[in-house]
Amino acid sequence: xxxxxxxxxxxxxxxxxxxxxxxxxxxxxxxxxxxxxxxxxxxxxxxxxxxxxxxxxxxxxxxxxxxxxxxxxxxxxxxxxxxxxxxxxxxxxxxxxxxxxxxxxxxxxxxxxxxxxxxxxxxxxxxxxxxxxxxxxxxxxxxxxxxxxxxxxxxxxxxxxxxxxxxxxxxxxxxxxxxxxxxxxxxxxxxxxxxxxxxxxxxxxxxxxxxxxxxxxxxxxxxxxxxxxxxxxxxxxxxxxxxxxxxxxxxxxxxxxxxxxxxxxxxxxxxxxxxxxxxxxxxxxxxxxxxxxxxxxxxxxxxxxxxxxxxxxxxxxxxxxxxxxxxxxxxxxxxxxxxxxxxxxxxxxx
Numbered sequence: 001x002x003x004x005x006x007x008x009x010x011x012x013x014x015x016x017x018x019x020x021x022x023x024x025x026x027x028x029x030x031x032x033x034x035x036x037x038x039x040x041x042x043x044x045x046x047x048x049x050x051x052x053x054x055x056x057x058x059x060x061x062x063x064x065x066x067x068x069x070x071x072x073x074x075x076x077x078x079x080x081x082x083x084x085x086x087x088x089x090x091x092x093x094x095x096x097x098x099x100x101x102x103x104x105x106x107x108x109x110x111x112x113x114x115x116x117x118x119x120x121x122x123x124x125x126x127x128x129x130x131x132x133x134x135x136x137x138x139x140x141x142x143x144x145x146x147x148x149x150x151x152x153x154x155x156x157x158x159x160x161x162x163x164x165x166x167x168x169x170x171x172x173x174x175x176x177x178x179x180x181x182x183x184x185x186x187x188x189x190x191x192x193x194x195x196x197x198x199x200x201x202x203x204x205x206x207x208x209x210x211x212x213x214x215x216x217x218x219x220x221x222x223x224x225x226x227x228x229x230x231x232x233x234x235x236x237x238x239x240x241x242x243x244x245x246x247x248x249x250x251x252x253x254x255x256x257x258x259x260x261x262x263x264x265x266x267x268x269x270x271x272x273x274x275x276x277x278x279x280x281x282x283x284x285x286x287x288x289x290x291x292x293x294x295x296x297x298x299x300x301x302x303x304x305x306x307x308x309x310x311x312x313x314x315x316x317x318x319x320x321x322x323x324x325x326x327x328x329x330x331x332x333x334x335x336x337x338x339x340x341x342x343x344x345x346x347x348x349x350x
Contacts, residue, residue, distance in 0.1 A: 002044035002155050005072070006035045007082040007098055009091050012137075013051040021090075023053030025064055027071040034144060038081060041148035043155050048075060050098075054090035057097060058248035058277045058320070065101045077108065079151055082128070084113035084143040085120060087135045089249030092120025093320045100127040109154050113143040117322045119249065125169040132169065170207070226343035229310035230258075231333060233318030234291035234350045235276030236284065239267060245316055247277035253316035253329045255336065258309070263295035264288040278319030279350045291348055310342050318349060 010023040032049035039046040082095035099110040113133035133143040195202040243254035265271030267285040274284040
């Protein structure tokens with residue numbers, strides 16, 4: 001009988017929520033949480049469940065992946081399932097990271113499911129099969145059934161269709177195929193053009209991705225009289241991280257008073273550090289002004305190049321954060337900035 005392995009996070013393993021998000025990788029030779037449902041739906045035996053905390057994977061990715069691949073080194077399995085991850089950004093990132101690593105290391109198919117808003121979709125849809133999923137665990141049975149049906153086709157060795165045929169996210173992988181109707185491209189193109197001219201519906205063979213476009217703001221008339229604010233997605237926070245901003249897939253942000261401060265003190269001085277899990281923190285921890293350039297802006301303020309620096313700087317983490325969460329946090333920050341008379345923002349990343 002074919003064999004499968006399921007990857008889940010600490011929450012779906014019943015270990016805990018945010019308080020257990022740093023849970024280190026573990027493998028159990030048993031059905032844990034969603035593995036029981038998967039085992040009922042799959043034409044294979046789910047022999048093991050792998051568990052890892054979302055924060056642990058986000059903050060210790062290399063070590064987590066190495067540990068999990070070590071677990072699998074002496075285990076025979078035919079397919080690897082990750083999730084479903086729903087709209088949980090950190091969980092989606094973790095499923096994608098370990099799914100890609102398992103596929104590359106053991107050359108087995110990997111299938112997952114994520115909500116369209118999950119950042120893991122765009123990050124890993126080229127590497128593993130990812131199906132559109134619900135926003136929450138309320139859709140567990142529906143999402144797992146979709147995963148299992150596709151996984152069963154793979155296990156049975158059936159011919160797999162395109163993304164549009166099977167329902168998984170388009171992977172951006174194009175294959176040369178012989179059409180059964182043998183209609184040449186020139187005729188297909190003309191047929192689409194005629195439908196377009198007639199206002200009829202047609203499906204392009206080269207879909208164009210939709211891109212949000214934000215209107216460019218008018219320039220500041222006189223910087224010497226303007227109030228400038230510093231905003232960053234680089235994760236610079238006080239060393240105790242009072243707002244508990246997540247290191248990846250953030251849903252929280254903070255604003256911290258810098259009135260009368262010429263530069264941000266570093267981690268060794270017990271003042272500011274980065275909690276961002278997407279880049280090496282050494283340079284930012286040594287000098288947080290590399291990410292939030294307060295020192296340089298103070299010099300401009302003293303020279304009269306700008307009117308003043310806003311009393312607070314605003315911060316969150318960008319890596320893995322969904323577009324929906326980023327938009328929400330941005331709107332919340334803008335409300336403060338607008339009400340407090342800020343004329344322009346310097347937005348820094350990593």
